[in-house]
Amino acid sequence: MDKDKLLIRIRIVLGFFFVALFISGLTAIPLRAELAILDGITSSRSFPQGLWPSLADWISQVRSAVDVTYSSYPFMAYGTDWLAFGHFIIAIAFLGPIRDPLRNRWVVDLGIVACLLLVPYAVVFGLVRGIPPFWTVVDSLFGIIGILPLLAARRWISRLSPAVNVPNTGA
Numbered sequence: 001m002d003k004d005k006l007l008i009r010i011r012i013v014l015g016f017f018f019v020a021l022f023i024s025g026l027t028a029i030p031l032r033a034e035l036a037i038l039d040g041i042t043s044s045r046s047f048p049q050g051l052w053p054s055l056a057d058w059i060s061q062v063r064s065a066v067d068v069t070y071s072s073y074p075f076m077a078y079g080t081d082w083l084a085f086g087h088f089i090i091a092i093a094f095l096g097p098i099r100d101p102l103r104n105r106w107v108v109d110l111g112i113v114a115c116l117l118l119v120p121y122a123v124v125f126g127l128v129r130g131i132p133p134f135w136t137v138v139d140s141l142f143g144i145i146g147i148l149p150l151l152a153a154r155r156w157i158s159r160l161s162p163a164v165n166v167p168n169t170g171a
Helices: 003-026 031-042 047-051 053-072 074-093 095-099 105-129 133-160
Strands: none
Touching: 003 074, 003 095, 003 133, 031 053, 031 074, 047 053, 053 074, 053 133, 074 095, 074 105, 095 105, 105 133
């Protein structure tokens, strides 16, 4: 495959990753409203409630906790605002490899490491914080699915690299 086609592929995959990270950050800001909508969808006598009652109960419990917390301590929402900010900054870092993949491949490598570390992090803190196992799996999927486009981009970036000339030692 020629260099121009590889660059297009890399930019599309990393552009998708950028947008996904940015949207993920956006969803952290209106958390209370999103939980109200989700709880309404999964409430009693709904299809999801009948299909997976423990998930519906968990969503309802989380909504209740967020409502109580935000009503009594509205400044706690500031934590998810900063979570969103972190997503935005990490997404912005991916503009570097979108622009110049060879020079900024380290950002892709960092993303791969972050995706790998996400799984044990979710498992450990899920256990510590009493998060249901199915939700830990959902959280882990962000790392498992996120690593796929990054691995593809990394492989394509390595194809862009000029071959390394190793001097012959004349042995």
